[in-house]
Amino acid sequence: MAKRVEAENVTAYYGSFKAIENINLAVEPKSVTALIGPSGCGKSTFLRSINRMHEVLPNARVEGRLTIDDQNIYDRDVDVTAVRRTIGMVFQRPNPFPTMSIFDNVVAGLKLNGVRKKSVLADAAERALRSANLWDEVKDRLDKPGAGLSGGQQQRLCIARTIAVEPQVVLMDEPCSALDPISTLAIEDLMFRLKDEFTIIIVTHNMQQAARVSDRTAFFSIDKTGDPGRLIEYDNTQKIFSNPSQKKTEDYITGRFG
Numbered sequence: 001m002a003k004r005v006e007a008e009n010v011t012a013y014y015g016s017f018k019a020i021e022n023i024n025l026a027v028e029p030k031s032v033t034a035l036i037g038p039s040g041c042g043k044s045t046f047l048r049s050i051n052r053m054h055e056v057l058p059n060a061r062v063e064g065r066l067t068i069d070d071q072n073i074y075d076r077d078v079d080v081t082a083v084r085r086t087i088g089m090v091f092q093r094p095n096p097f098p099t100m101s102i103f104d105n106v107v108a109g110l111k112l113n114g115v116r117k118k119s120v121l122a123d124a125a126e127r128a129l130r131s132a133n134l135w136d137e138v139k140d141r142l143d144k145p146g147a148g149l150s151g152g153q154q155q156r157l158c159i160a161r162t163i164a165v166e167p168q169v170v171l172m173d174e175p176c177s178a179l180d181p182i183s184t185l186a187i188e189d190l191m192f193r194l195k196d197e198f199t200i201i202i203v204t205h206n207m208q209q210a211a212r213v214s215d216r217t218a219f220f221s222i223d224k225t226g227d228p229g230r231l232i233e234y235d236n237t238q239k240i241f242s243n244p245s246q247k248k249t250e251d252y253i254t255g256r257f258g
């Protein structure tokens, strides 16, 4: 079930370095939200704070509230593993488990969750691979290594693996940056279809991609090196790219800076 995500005054640190400051932003269920902005403005840091991955690094911490529907995932009694299970993440480089078959890659999360029954796993694998638009390409070689697929197929496999556990939110950190244009279009098409079921938040350097795939766009920026990243403007994608309210946003999207 897709969920609403709301950040309230989210600030994140690497040691004493404040990487993002007071981010406030609400993401509606069943939508695609793009995070854009110049290098180093904290897009990935913010993304990783949404599933408590940021704090995995030594001395990294997050302040503020981050709610998934009404649950603050930073509450003290929250089970961090459960948070990471319900908020899936797709990375820049496709990272299938190299020694596992295509099938085992897709069901890895389900097995970790204790699902053992073969028919349940088989149904879930087919559903996830169909949703990831990969089924027809792999249905006759499910027992072959995932690492044997093309880069674009591997990324769709990783998306299948992520959605197989039916996460409430899917985070994508530049999921197409290592892919060719055709594979990129396949993933973009997929995002468009996946938002029927999931809440999707994507970091992208590619503004055309943000404009093509997202309903809402958040523009982050930094004043100068060493300053924390801030959310400058957050609005409907069409508005951001046609008539932004902030001069900084306009300068960025028209290529005058960044």
Ligand SMILES: Nc1ncnc2c1ncn2[C@@H]1O[C@H](COP(=O)(O)OP(=O)(O)OP(=O)(O)O)[C@@H](O)[C@H]1O
Residues within 6 Å of the ligand: 014, 017, 019, 037, 038, 039, 040, 041, 042, 043, 044, 045, 046, 057, 229
């Ligand atoms: N592991 C880390 N340790 C220390 N500082 C980090 C670490 N990762 C990122 N930073 C710093 O935090 C700030 C935000 O980085 P982040 O990767 O979130 O930005 P970004 O907008 O995603 O950048 P890019 O578009 O280049 O990927 C930068 O100043 C970066 O150098």
